Amino acid sequence: MAAAQFTTANVSGRGLPIFEGLKPSTVKMAAFVPLRPGLSQRSFRPLVVKAATVIAPKYTSIKPLADRVLVKVKEAEEKSIGGILLPSSAQTKPQSGEVVAVGEGKMVGKNKVEISVKPGAQVVYSKYAxxxxxxxxxxxxxxKEDDIVGILETDDIKDLKPLNERILIKVAEAEEQTAGGLLLTEASKQKPSIGTVVAVGPGALDSEGKRKPLSVSAGDTVMYSKYAGNEFKGKDGSDYIALRASDVMAVLS
Incomplete structure (x- = not known):
């Protein structure tokens, strides 16, 4: 029996899903089947896969239910701060957009809690939400509203207004040298997990739908879990992180 022959010629690398900018992308794939004599690769039509759900034009509006929010995603940056064009692989996936519609809220205990963002608000949300x-x-x-990190009142992340039990922290600078005075290379610098609280949210909801104030305040220096939250770069070049209050391990003084 003749050995089965497989081909990957019809797999297009340019069609692989690109997450930067949440731009709809297509993946062109051919079925991997043995080629029989007389059949060419052109005999197989590529399979087209959409990364995002496409809403047909006949539907003119979307009404979110419960505590869900519809956000129009901000386009990915195509240039660096210095004006250099970025390839698709280097474009940062946006985590912000404009609220288009909101649900009616949710029930917590016997109380109904309305959504705290309104249509038109500019928001930042969790990266994979x-x-x-x-x-x-x-x-x-x-x-869901809980996936929204905060409201952007300006175009700079340092002015983020956190929601619920979220906290915005300005990350401390990485140490440039060891305790013995040796200079560290960029690769050997330890990622800091200490920073200064810039802003705090109103707190999480308790079983009755009331807000519980957070145990940290703006100005506190805190230590937080190393891989928690969402990281951002401010316009001043500083690093910021937005995380939940439960990811803060200690207050330093």
Missing amino acids: GTELEFNGSNHLLL
Whole structure:
């Protein structure tokens, strides 16, 4: 029996999903089947896979239910701060957008809690949250309110207004040298898990739907879990992280 022959010629690297910018992408794949005599690679049509759910044009609106929020995603930056064009692989996946519609809220105990963001607000959300949608020719995200990190009142992350039990922290600078005075290379610098609290949210909801104040305040120097939260770069070049209060391990003084 003749050995089975497989081909990967029809797999297009350019069609692989690109997460930067949440731009709808396609993956072109050919079925991997043995080629029989007389059949060419052109006999197989590529399979097209959409990364985002496409809403048909006949639907003109989306109404989120319960505590869900519909966000129109901000386009990915195509240039660096210095004006250099970025390839798709280097473009930062956006974590911000404009609230388009909100649900009616949720029940906590016997009380109904309304959603704390309104249509038109500019928000920042968790990196891998929600369901991606292509609607009215634009990229959208349908997510829960709890996946929203905070409201952007300016275009700089340092002015983020955290929601619920989230905290915004300005990360401390990495140590440039060891205790013995040896200079550290960029690769050997330890990622800091200490920073200064810039802003805090109103607190988490208790079983009755009331807010519980957080145990840290703006100005506190804190230590937090090393791999927690969402990291951001401020316009001043400083590093910021937004995380939940439960990820803060200690207050330093």
